[in-house]
Amino acid sequence: MRVPPELKYTKTHEWARQEPGGVVVGITSHAQQELRDVVFVELPAAGKAVKQGESVAVIESVKAAFDIYAPVSGAVSRVNDAVAKSPQVVNQDCYGVGWLFAITPSNPQELAGLLSADAYSQQIQAEAH
């Protein structure tokens, strides 16, 4: 179960990575494993204003649909078309080419307030019991 140390995490199993272009967001390995085969991702429109903790995307397996929540507030700058075409990349490489969307953050403090890799690892271990 990979939990890359350089990323930040949310309680709702998203990861966030600060890049020059904005904050890139995806779902964690734990999440994609629970979901099983991803069949479809409903991504937000570029430009959409989002608030931290708000549902901005939906990820679907055959039998379930889950909300993806914005880790930070801001505006959606771009979305990953590759995921729209081949949803399975979310399962194959959730931290790399399986990223979902990027946000231009409006409040830089929010990213710092997210969970560290350690804190997130502890959370998923606790959930398992």
Next chain:
Amino acid sequence: MAHPLIFERSVPGRRGYHLPPGGVSPAPAGTAGGPGARAASDAIPQEQLRAEPPPLPEAAEFDVVRHYTRLSQLNFSVDTHFYPLGSCTMKYNPKLNERVAALPGFSLLHPFQPAEQAQGTLALLHELEQLLCAITGMAAFTLQPAAGAQGELTGLKIIAAYHRRNRRKRSTILIPDSAHGTNPASAALCGFTVVQLRSGPDGLIDLQELKRHLTGDVAALMLTNPNTLGLFEREITAIAALLHERDALVYMDGANMNALLGVARPGDMGIDLLQLNLHKTFSTPHGGGGPGAGPVGVTKALEDFLPVPRVRRRGKGFVWDDRGRASVGRVHGFYGNVGVLVRAYTYIRTLGREGLVRTGQTAIINANYLKAKVADVLPVRFDQPCLHEFVVTLKALKAQGITAMDVAKRLLDYGFYAPTVYFPLIVEEALMIEPTETESKETLDEFAQALHSIVEEVRTNPELVRRAPHRMAVERLDEVRAAREPNLRWVATEQRVST
């Protein structure tokens, strides 16, 4: 070998049905295409005409008969197999109902024929409404909704209209977490916000949880009784009182009415509205996905809100009355699924009072008997007498890597349709089992034996169960592919028959 599609059987030039020759006016000599074609090209502007006839299959009558007969043999059905599907009440569909519905007097009647030409159907609908009132203890019914979900929608529209008339803003519906998915979907479709109530440790509505959520914004509580675990909400009178104190309403999903026939009436429990599923409790056939019917019953206080038109007596006969300023309006293009209503009426008149009572009783005995026969291998989640259905949990099999779905698939190999799987959501690895009253003791014994065998297989040969079914027309299907690459229609030049 895969069963070919009718399109793959198509041969250009074949035709399955022929109209009688000629039309109404003689064609001039030498006119191509017959009188009909001439009339069409004269009467309708070219740009409104279709360029080519629709590209439907071309098949002879016998091609069609063989194709759809062979296809039918790939199905399980109530006529051929036991369906222990919880919350679906898959009872025998009497052939007598079919014969009556097919009578020309009922089936060859246009909805706009004057009332005096439809007195038979109007009398039937009027009497059916009264019979449903007698069975449920409600004061009035609408027969318009075409299915349970449409009944729920109608009920919710009535709830909204009730509060609007009283100039109250109520935007929340409380729904237990054990509810059928149509409940929150219908509430959302009506513009309500859904608040989920966590069930108590006994599987029932938790009164404290209810009180916590009973704000001044609550329009109604939507519950099922008995609930989806087959358990009677014994506090129902107290629950209804709590809602009524706040001038909120109680809606009952009547899907499980089979358990209450002759036992208790929702109208006596403080229920303000309910829908019935005629294709469940009242034996009309499921048809592979409908038609159903979802009549909605209400208290006297809510009668004005019912959809119009309604059947009323006038003199010695009946008429359609579409007065009703408070009515929520029409939910069906005409009067509802009348063909289904005729079947249900026939069933209720066949059973009569003693038949309905015996139906409820034997449904309950059958369910408890089956529960007892499997209790040693499949624990019931909430161990108390159930009514007409019960829920077992298969979580103990997870240790061998077997899920409820695997067991369900293996049951197909034994010649039984699977029980309802993964519902209600509050029970882990759930199988919901409802035998109904029309299954014989012998069938129940065979089913119990099959479950025992499968549990033993889980112990000795889990792969057999995990990869089931093995004896059906197909093995487990690639649902991931079906969702990732939706193929929802056949297109020419694709898909040759594979062997």
Next chain:
Amino acid sequence: MDYAPNTDEQLQEMLRTIGAGSLEQLISAVPQPLRQRTLDVPPGLSELEVLELCEGLAARNRSLKETVSFLGAGAYVHLIPTVVDALAARGEWLTPYTPYQAEASQGTLQAIYEFQTMVCELMQMDVANASLYDGASSVAEAAILSLRATGRLRVLVSEGLNPQAREVLATYLRGAQAILQEIPTVNGVTDLEALGKAVRDDVACVLLQQPNVFGCLEPMTQAGELAHRFGALFAASVYPISLGLLQPPGAYGADIAVAEGRCLGSPVAYGGPGLGLFTTTAALMRRIPGRLAGCTVDQTGRRGYTLTLQTREQHIRRERATSNICTNEGWLALRATIFLSLMGPQGMRELAERNVEHAHDAQEQLCRLRWIHPAFDQPFFNEFTLQFDPAFPVDRVSRRLARDGFVSGLALRDWFPSMPNASLWCATELIRQADIDRLVDTLKRIG
């Protein structure tokens, strides 16, 4: 008479196995005060008695075997091939459950896939679902889809839409954030100028019926263009039998096309059950309400069928589903599939042509009477509106015709108060020359 096979002896044995002394122990959770004391239902009947009762009721109706009807108005009476009844009556088609367990339902699932295909072929649209309740609720679902897909609030509906369908639409939209606006007709068809003025970028969809409530053919292509100019969706409510001949909605730019499909192989049955056909372009596929059957393969590579894109539906998405629909009209969809297979392309075209011919002949002959006139000067398919001179009130003429075994066209006064002496007449392939001749003779004797 009931259908529970276990004898009283067997039930006693079963109670012993349960470990209960009596049924009372099993229903002890139901409080005594709630126990039912009365069940005010007549005693049960044997099969012979039921038949006597129900045949008696049926005999109090005047069926279409005993009368010649010129009614249409949204419920159309067409031929039903014998093979449809014979096949559909099989228990394997009539009594299965919804096909959730795909391996035990390949018959139903393949039939749905064939149905979806044929509906697309008839309508020339990309995607069809497994059916909705009826044409009217399909119109409502088309509006709801448009509102959600565009995020806009206004729905423009032509006055030419069947008023009962419009009532259902209004019921579904009441309480939602939506504005229903009617576009008037002029000379029997949608007023394109009024439509052009009304379409703005707050319009979610423009909805027309083809042929419309008066039987007239609408300018669908132009209406579609007006809708698309402002980014609104164009929805068409159509008549399946007409599509053997008339331009299908896919050809005139419909984004959504719906219909009442009962006329494809099922009896009119006093208006229900119906069969809602619902189709869209590929772009709207994931917003479609209701079930979808998809083709896939099994573990061995064998072709098979399964319900798919189920995350749209109520049993998974619950309050965020595309619709609340669960049970739909599966058995009527099967009948329609068999019907369309028997008719084929040539049969559907001939059937449509026959309808045009019979209706135009009827209209022509009726309008030869000096007191009967066409209400509108528009092309029509198999239904037309007539205007009677004031000296011949529609109701009086109807009663007179009823005495001679006819059901006349529908008086339009209730739907359109500005047309107090007009009526709507339909002649399908089942109306024969002799029927028209006899009708004209009877009418001649009135005037």
